Amino acid sequence: MDAVTASEKRIMEPEKEQCMQSTRAEAAAAEAKMGVEGLNLYYGEFHALKDVTLDFPKNEVTALIGPSGCGKSTLLKTLNRMNDLMDGCRVDGCVSLDGDDIYGDLPVNDLRRRVGMVFQQPNPFPMSIYDNIAFGPRTHGIKGKEELDVIVEQSLRNAAIWDEVKDRLKKSALGLSGGQQQRLCIARALAVQPEVLLLDESTSALDPISTAKIEDLVIELASKYTVIMVTHNMLQAIRVSTKTAFFLLGEMVEAGDTDALFTHPKDSRTADYVSGRFG
Amino acid sequence: MTSKILRTLVYVGTILTTLVLAGIVGYILINGIPHLKPSLFEWTYTSENVSLMPALIDTILMALLALALSVPTGVGAAIYLVEYARSSSRFVRAVRMTAETLQGIPSIIYGLFGLLFFTTMLGWGLSLISGACTLAIMVLPVVMRTTEEALLAVPESYKQGGFALGAGHVRTIFRCVLPSALPGIVGGVLLALGRCVGEVAALLFTAGTVAQIPDFGGQGIFAIFDSCRTLAVHMYVLASEGLHMDETYATAVVLLILIVILNMGANFAAKRLKRGM
Amino acid sequence: MLFTLAAAISILAVALICVFLFANGLPAMFQIGIPEFLLGTTWKPGSGMYGIFPMIVGSIYVTAGAILVGVPAGILTAIYLSRFAGSRVASVLRPGIELLAGIPSVVYGFFGLMVLVPFIRMTMPGRGLSLLAASLLLGIMILPTIITVAKNALDAVPRSYYEGALALGATHERAVFRILVPAAFSGIMAAVVLGVGRAIGETMAVVMVAGNQPVIPNSIFDGVRTMTANIVLEMGYAADLHRGALIATGVVLFVFIMLISLLFSAIKKRGEER
Numbered sequence: 001m002d003a004v005t006a007s008e009k010r011i012m013e014p015e016k017e018q019c020m021q022s023t024r025a026e027a028a029a030a031e032a033k034m035g036v037e038g039l040n041l042y043y044g045e046f047h048a049l050k051d052v053t054l055d056f057p058k059n060e061v062t063a064l065i066g067p068s069g070c071g072k073s074t075l076l077k078t079l080n081r082m083n084d085l086m087d088g089c090r091v092d093g094c095v096s097l098d099g100d101d102i103y104g105d106l107p108v109n110d111l112r113r114r115v116g117m118v119f120q121q122p123n124p125f126p127m128s129i130y131d132n133i134a135f136g137p138r139t140h141g142i143k144g145k146e147e148l149d150v151i152v153e154q155s156l157r158n159a160a161i162w163d164e165v166k167d168r169l170k171k172s173a174l175g176l177s178g179g180q181q182q183r184l185c186i187a188r189a190l191a192v193q194p195e196v197l198l199l200d201e202s203t204s205a206l207d208p209i210s211t212a213k214i215e216d217l218v219i220e221l222a223s224k225y226t227v228i229m230v231t232h233n234m235l236q237a238i239r240v241s242t243k244t245a246f247f248l249l250g251e252m253v254e255a256g257d258t259d260a261l262f263t264h265p266k267d268s269r270t271a272d273y274v275s276g277r278f279g
Numbered sequence: 280m281t282s283k284i285l286r287t288l289v290y291v292g293t294i295l296t297t298l299v300l301a302g303i304v305g306y307i308l309i310n311g312i313p314h315l316k317p318s319l320f321e322w323t324y325t326s327e328n329v330s331l332m333p334a335l336i337d338t339i340l341m342a343l344l345a346l347a348l349s350v351p352t353g354v355g356a357a358i359y360l361v362e363y364a365r366s367s368s369r370f371v372r373a374v375r376m377t378a379e380t381l382q383g384i385p386s387i388i389y390g391l392f393g394l395l396f397f398t399t400m401l402g403w404g405l406s407l408i409s410g411a412c413t414l415a416i417m418v419l420p421v422v423m424r425t426t427e428e429a430l431l432a433v434p435e436s437y438k439q440g441g442f443a444l445g446a447g448h449v450r451t452i453f454r455c456v457l458p459s460a461l462p463g464i465v466g467g468v469l470l471a472l473g474r475c476v477g478e479v480a481a482l483l484f485t486a487g488t489v490a491q492i493p494d495f496g497g498q499g500i501f502a503i504f505d506s507c508r509t510l511a512v513h514m515y516v517l518a519s520e521g522l523h524m525d526e527t528y529a530t531a532v533v534l535l536i537l538i539v540i541l542n543m544g545a546n547f548a549a550k551r552l553k554r555g556m
Numbered sequence: 557m558l559f560t561l562a563a564a565i566s567i568l569a570v571a572l573i574c575v576f577l578f579a580n581g582l583p584a585m586f587q588i589g590i591p592e593f594l595l596g597t598t599w600k601p602g603s604g605m606y607g608i609f610p611m612i613v614g615s616i617y618v619t620a621g622a623i624l625v626g627v628p629a630g631i632l633t634a635i636y637l638s639r640f641a642g643s644r645v646a647s648v649l650r651p652g653i654e655l656l657a658g659i660p661s662v663v664y665g666f667f668g669l670m671v672l673v674p675f676i677r678m679t680m681p682g683r684g685l686s687l688l689a690a691s692l693l694l695g696i697m698i699l700p701t702i703i704t705v706a707k708n709a710l711d712a713v714p715r716s717y718y719e720g721a722l723a724l725g726a727t728h729e730r731a732v733f734r735i736l737v738p739a740a741f742s743g744i745m746a747a748v749v750l751g752v753g754r755a756i757g758e759t760m761a762v763v764m765v766a767g768n769q770p771v772i773p774n775s776i777f778d779g780v781r782t783m784t785a786n787i788v789l790e791m792g793y794a795a796d797l798h799r800g801a802l803i804a805t806g807v808v809l810f811v812f813i814m815l816i817s818l819l820f821s822a823i824k825k826r827g828e829e830r
Contacts, residue, residue: 282728282729282730285729289632289635289640290640292631292632292633292635292636293636293640293649296629296630296699296703300653303656303663303696304659306671307663307667351562352565353562354562355561355562355563356562358559363560370564371563374567377569379821380570380814381566383753383817383820384810384813385759385784386757386759387759387784388573390787390788391791391803391806392576395576395577395580395803396572396576416569419566420566477658477662479660479661480661483788484791511660514662514663514666515760518665518669518764531666538655538659542651542655542658546651
């Protein structure tokens with residue numbers, strides 16, 4: 001119980017002001033869609049993220065890489081506040097979306113509409129394909145059938161799965177293959193017209209062919225959305241992302257242009273990791 | 280908006296449930312506790328002093344006898360299902376199906392069966408033993424199911440440990456598996472005990488309503504063929520006679536206390552089971 | 557070998573129950589005439605009239621009433637316990653509900669007789685001993701069954717469904733009612749069916765509050781007699797055909813229970829296939 005109240009008071013006033021100043025500076029740069037600054041995150045006693053500062057450029061794919069347990073997934077979850085669900089999780093520092101502090105006045109449900117998320121395991125709801133896609137728009141007040149029909153088709157087309165499912169929209173989503181389910185989940189996230197899309201190792205549970213389809217899709221989506229993906233697959237980061245950040249033991253070691261980071265890493269730990277010396 | 284309505288609904292439903300629970304228990308306690316007089320615990324029942332002591336003793340005898348019959352059977356059946364049976368066999372499916380069926384049968388049907396079989400057919404009359412046999416069948420599925428769950432929760436490694444030491448299958452079961460499943464089994468037995476204590480419909484026509492302790496001193500073992508009334512039956516008779524309402528409330532309090540003790544015991548056993556793992 | 561024998565006891569028990577019930581009930585049913593027995597509306601053992609239709613209707617009415625009372629409150633409480641309650645509240649409520657499940661039906665019946673019946677008599681038409689009283693009381697009695705089974709079903713829904721809904725911007729309530737409750741639907745239905753089984757089989761509590769007139773009630777304030785009540789009220793002194801007719805009432809009740817448990821396993825099976 002104590003931990004919950006602590007996490008509700010997670011932003012202390014002085015830090016908030018600091019945050020507003022820096023986001024004004026970021027807005028001037030006009031490049032970053034989201035950003036974190038001086039972010040520290042604790043699970044109870046465990047210090048999971050240590051003073052992370054990082055920008056996510058608009059309409060580009062940013063990849064977060066690092067060995068498991070390095071905090072990359074944790075960082076992703078702070079971006080749409082899914083970490084609120086974790087017991088005893090406490091956040092210090094600033095996370096901004098278009099310069100607004102997302103731990104401030106922004107209602108969490110609006111935040112999650114604007115910052116969509118696709119999980120590691122495909123998690124379609126146990127209902128029809130159509131209802132899966134329509135759930136989000138309905139949540140945000142769209143009730144008209146024609147309007148929903150348009151959104152469903154558009155979202156499925158954007159997720160490159162329309163042709164495979166258009167004849168079985170009323171069938172259960174659980175009957176789809178793993179790769180199809182994951183693209184359905186991407187379509188479901190797109191249906192609420194998010195601005196940012198978070199992918200949490202979203203291909204790790206899939207076969208190579210499905211993975212390739214989703215990678216192509218992500219590259220395409222980057223023209224309209226800001227994509228932030230966690231991956232344990234360095235080749236995937238190289239193929240898909242334009243910016244990469246490398247994490248180790250809760251610290252952000254290095255971030256920058258993907259090609260540069262992989263070919264000329266500045267930090268020796270990054271060099272060790274990208275050349276395959278860590279797990 | 281809708282969220283608020285839904286949340287309110289959930290809270291209202293829960294508060295209603297809680298109020299009903301607290302209301303029933305509170306009402307019985309408030310009206311019953313003042314009437315828990317020493318005279319209610321006299322050794323004999325008379326129509327002036329409707330002592331609940333004979334019924335209390337009868338309840339204990341009845342429950343112990345019923346458990347003595349159903350626990351070995353239920354535990355044995357569960358051991359068979361978990362340790363020996365192949366789940367595909369027709370026999371196993373029949374056992375599971377009939378156990379489920381037994382669980383769904385209402386107590387009045389058990390009462391009818393007990394009347395037809397133990398009381399009439401076997402000629403045991405309205406007696407302690409007829410009632411206990413009827414209850415034993417009634418609680419058999421409870422013992423079986425909880426024991427099965429407890430056995431399934433025992434890690435496979437315990438068993439392999441037993442086998443590795445060269446112990447036989449039966450020996451492994453009794454030395455390695457059963458001890459670690461014991462809290463779960465005890466929990467099930469306490470649940471079964473609770474059902475025995477609260478039962479009326481199955482006993483009215485099998486054990487009868489005679490408010491005295493079977494005369495084991497005079498008749499020895501044949502006293503099990505005496506009729507007797509358990510506490511719950513006693514309470515039903517008092518309530519339907521309508522002459523001794525104060526004593527009825529007091530009896531209800533004693534019943535509630537018994538149930539609370541049994542529930543607490545079962546919860547304690549469940550905790551032990553979890554911690555033991 | 558001994559273990560096998562123990563396992564066989566439950567088969568033997570069901571077989572014996574069926575044989576004795578049917579062997580003693582069916583002849584009476586045939587002697588009375590099956591249509592006269594099942595559809596006859598007059599129960600007057602003194603004049604040799606054995607129609608149990610009012611009791612069948614009575615059981616169905618009382619059960620339906622119990623469902624109306626117990627199911628909404630039970631499911632909402634299950635939702636609360638599964639998805640709203642803090643651990644401290646839950647640790648108080650859960651044993652409370654276990655206690656509610658353990659209270660003997662005769663105590664419930666007595667509570668109904670002393671509280672519900674007088675309350676209905678004072679505030680509403682009729683004598684208080686009524687369909688309404690029986691429905692309310694049974695509704696309360698099936699609460700623990702419904703809460704426990706429905707809560708287990710809700711707890712079993714994968715966490716990823718809930719997270720998925722929240723990630724789309726759904727509120728906690730919307731995620732619970734639109735995703736979790738539908739996902740647990742078959743389990744919740746199983747809870748309702750189990751509740752039906754308990755309500756239709758309940759005897760002592762109903763006898764004490766229902767009035768027990770063997771007549772089809774015209775309103776919820778009229779008395780009603782269920783099949784279970786019919787047996788328990790008259791078995792003590794019945795003989796010959798009267799006794800047979802009561803056992804045959806048990807047979808009809810048994811068939812009802814079998815149908816309900818078939819329905820239950822069908823729902824459970826469907827839930828597992830999903």
